[in-house]
Amino acid sequence: MDKTAQNSSLLPAQRPRAIFFDAYGTLFDVYSVGLLAEQFFPGQGQAFSQIWRDKQIEYSRLVTTSNHGQHYQPFWDLTLAGLRYAGLRLKLDLTAEREQQLMNQYRHLSAFPENREVLQALKDRGVVTGILSNGDPSMLDVAVKSAGLGDLLDHVISVDSIRKYKTHPDAYALAEQATGLKASQIGFVSCNSWDALAATWYGYQTFWVNRYQLPFETLGTEPCHTGSNLKDVLSLLAD
Amino acid sequence: MDKTAQNSSLLPAQRPRAIFFDAYGTLFDVYSVGLLAEQFFPGQGQAFSQIWRDKQIEYSRLVTTSNHGQHYQPFWDLTLAGLRYAGLRLKLDLTAEREQQLMNQYRHLSAFPENREVLQALKDRGVVTGILSNGDPSMLDVAVKSAGLGDLLDHVISVDSIRKYKTHPDAYALAEQATGLKASQIGFVSCNSWDALAATWYGYQTFWVNRYQLPFETLGTEPCHTGSNLKDVLSLLAD
Numbered sequence: 001m002d003k004t005a006q007n008s009s010l011l012p013a014q015r016p017r018a019i020f021f022d023a024y025g026t027l028f029d030v031y032s033v034g035l036l037a038e039q040f041f042p043g044q045g046q047a048f049s050q051i052w053r054d055k056q057i058e059y060s061r062l063v064t065t066s067n068h069g070q071h072y073q074p075f076w077d078l079t080l081a082g083l084r085y086a087g088l089r090l091k092l093d094l095t096a097e098r099e100q101q102l103m104n105q106y107r108h109l110s111a112f113p114e115n116r117e118v119l120q121a122l123k124d125r126g127v128v129t130g131i132l133s134n135g136d137p138s139m140l141d142v143a144v145k146s147a148g149l150g151d152l153l154d155h156v157i158s159v160d161s162i163r164k165y166k167t168h169p170d171a172y173a174l175a176e177q178a179t180g181l182k183a184s185q186i187g188f189v190s191c192n193s194w195d196a197l198a199a200t201w202y203g204y205q206t207f208w209v210n211r212y213q214l215p216f217e218t219l220g221t222e223p224c225h226t227g228s229n230l231k232d233v234l235s236l237l238a239d
Numbered sequence: 240m241d242k243t244a245q246n247s248s249l250l251p252a253q254r255p256r257a258i259f260f261d262a263y264g265t266l267f268d269v270y271s272v273g274l275l276a277e278q279f280f281p282g283q284g285q286a287f288s289q290i291w292r293d294k295q296i297e298y299s300r301l302v303t304t305s306n307h308g309q310h311y312q313p314f315w316d317l318t319l320a321g322l323r324y325a326g327l328r329l330k331l332d333l334t335a336e337r338e339q340q341l342m343n344q345y346r347h348l349s350a351f352p353e354n355r356e357v358l359q360a361l362k363d364r365g366v367v368t369g370i371l372s373n374g375d376p377s378m379l380d381v382a383v384k385s386a387g388l389g390d391l392l393d394h395v396i397s398v399d400s401i402r403k404y405k406t407h408p409d410a411y412a413l414a415e416q417a418t419g420l421k422a423s424q425i426g427f428v429s430c431n432s433w434d435a436l437a438a439t440w441y442g443y444q445t446f447w448v449n450r451y452q453l454p455f456e457t458l459g460t461e462p463c464h465t466g467s468n469l470k471d472v473l474s475l476l477a478d
Contacts, residue, residue, distance in 0.1 A: 058433070059458060061300045066406045066437045073458070081457045088454035167305050194297070198305045215327035218320045219298060219312070 009238045016187035016205050018128035019233065020155070020175045022166075023135050024109070026191045026209065026230075028143050032110035033102060040102075041092050048086050055082035057194075060134055060165035072163040074136040079106055107139065111147035118230045119152035125237055130155030132175045132188070134165045155179070167198035175204075189233055196223040207233050248477045255426035255444050257367035258472065259394070259414045261405075262374050263348070264292075265430040265448065265469075267382050271349035272341060279341075280331050287325050294321035296433075299373055299404035311402040313375040318345055346378065350386035357469045358391035364476050369394030371414045371427070373404045394418070406437030414443075428472055435462040446472050 024030050030053050037052075038045025059078040063071045073081070083102060087094030122129050130153060133140055137158045144150050155178050159171040166172065175186055183203035190196045196208035197217045208216065208223035209230055216222060225236065263269050269292050276291075277284025298317040302310045312320070322341055326333030361368050369392060372379055376397045383389050394417050398410040405411065415422055422442035429435045435447035436456045447455065447462035448469055455461065464475065 055457075059456075061304065062406055062433060062437060062456075063458070065300065065304055065408075066440045067408050071440055071458070071460075078458075081459075085454060085457045088457070167301055169304075169306050194301060198301060201305045201310055215324060217298075217301075218294075218324045218327070219302070219310070219317075220320075221310075 010236050015237055016127065017185045018130065018154075018175070018179050018181055019122055019187035019189060020130045020132040020157075020204075021230075022188075022190035022192060022195050023131050023133035023140060023143065026112075026189060027115050027131065027147070027149070028109040028111055030106075030109060033105045036102060036105050040098050041090070044090055044092065048090055048092065051086040051089055052079075052082050055085045058082075061167075064165045064168050069163050074160060075134050075158075075165075076136055076139055079103070107142050108146050109143060111143075111149070112230060114230045115147060115149060116152065118233060119149060121234050122237075123152055127237070128154050128179055128181075130157060130175060130178065132157045132159075132166075132172070134159055134171075136160045166195055169202055172199055172202040172204065187233070187236065189230070193217050197221055200224065205236075207236070209233070249475050254476055255366065256424045257369065257393075257414070257418050257420055258361055258426035258428060259369045259371040259396075259443075260469075261427075261429035261431060261434050262370050262372035262379060262382065265351075265428060266354050266370065266386070266388070267348040267350055269345075269348060272344045275341060275344045279337050280329070283329055283331065287329055287331065290325040290328055291318075291321045294324045297321075300406075303404045303407050308402050313399060314373050314397075314404075315375055315378055318342070346381050347385050348382060350382075350388070351469060353469045354386060354388060355391065357472060358388060360473050361476075362391055366476070367393050367418055367420075369396060369414060369417065371396045371398075371405075371411070373398055373410075375399045405434055408441055411438055411441040411443065426472070426475065428469070432456050432462075436460055439463060444475075446475070448472070 021027055031049055034045045034049035037048045041048055056079050059081055063073055080103060119129055135158060137160055140156050140158055144156055157174045157178055159165055162170050164170050176183055186204050187207060188199040188204035189207045189209060191209045191211050193208060193216050196206045200206045200221055200223055206223040207225045209227050260266055270288055273284045273288040276287045280287055295318050298320055302312055319342060358368055374397060376399055379395050379397055383395055396413050396417055398404055401409050403409050414425055425443050426446060427438040427443035428446045428448060430448045430450050432447060432455050435445045439445045439460055439462055445462040446464045448466055
């Protein structure tokens with residue numbers, strides 16, 4: 001637990017009544033595909049998985065902004081598009097078989113080990129739990145089941161129903177709508193700094209889990225709380 | 240001139256009546272700051288200027304999407320924020336003096352050598368010329384004057400008036416509004432593949448100048464024309 005998190009225990013009245021988690025990068029390790037990529041493309045697995053991830057996120061923004069969502073594609077399709085771009089960018093021999101294996105790996109990303117413990121502790125304290133994710137429903141369904149988290153999540157929300165990705169405010173609004181709570185009563189946890197930033201702008205009680213010791217975005221807004229591990233989120237609720 | 244460009248000469252009735260250029264990356268070389276960065280941070284100049292550029296673009300998207308532009312900041316401020324992020328990300332000693340020198344360099348980016356020739360050729364053919372840029376007006380003013388392009392540009396349009404960055408459709412609409420022409424009558428030239436993509440979605444006759452032999456975005460839309468140099472744009476108007 002880092003210093004920021006230690007200092008962030010909240011008075012009971014201020015504690016969030018629901019806590020939503022981002023999925024990709026937060027509950028599920030998007031870089032766990034790097035090992036398979038390294039097998040296929042020795043020496044380039046890390047660069048490949050970084051470009052893949054960056055393009056997937058970039059595409060989610062381009063389709064959301066451009067022509068008011070007319071060019072929306074489900075997250076699975078954007079993930080595949082990002083994969084293909086990474087192969088072209090690095091001039092790799094991305095055969096149809098390798099492409100399929102990498103996408104299959106993405107469908108079954110490793111879950112971070114502390115997920116269950118943290119979600120269980122939240123449930124024990126009577127906090128409503130959920131996922132609010134860019135992933136489409138079938139991706140989330142497989143990921144949640146693979147990680148055995150289904151019984152610990154009250155809500156699994158995909159932005160797919162509104163065809164706009166985070167960081168669009170309509171996407172963040174989905175957790176308010178699902179719970180009937182105001183944003184200020186909801187905690188939002190993300191390891192992605194852009195997600196923690198925009199959720200802070202939206203009005204959530206944000207918790208940025210900085211797994212990789214990265215700087216936060218430098219736009220003049222800080223997340224409400226910061227930690228290095230999902231367990232740090234529990235400090236918000238400590239007596 | 241590459242094969243695609245050679246094949247793209249248009250019938251007179253199809254030729255664009257105006258041609259707008261993206262500024263940063265297209266007329267002005269955003270990576271020309273890399274030399275100064277390399278002097279300050281030996282061995283890391285390229286990585287630094289790449290992160291700087293990527294963050295600048297990412298921030299333009301985040302502020303445009305989030306809360307409907309409530310968090311808009313001028314491009315100069317986003318450029319500074321991107322610079323600071325790059326320094327933190329690479330753990331560099333970015334002193335206030337170095338920061339100022341790098342920003343000053345950004346204000347006076349190198350112009351690509353063929354700019355004047357291409358704009359002059361368009362003017363000679365009676366084509367309306369312009370810039371449609373994310374840069375704020377004072378940045379564009381200095382850049383255009385430094386490059387001596389003022390007399391060759393009928394329009395210098397910044398998105399700053401609408402507080403939304405490309406790739407928002409309202410940003411692309413500005414060239415239609417300035418000229419009174421329809422998008423289909425306007426050529427739009429960019430070296431940035433995301434810009435060429437979104438301008439194609441918007442309906443412009445797009446020309447992607449692929450200076451660095453990169454793949455195009457893999458979202459299923461191709462630019463109308465492709466070349467490797469701004470001069471290739473003239474092939475659209477060749478008899």
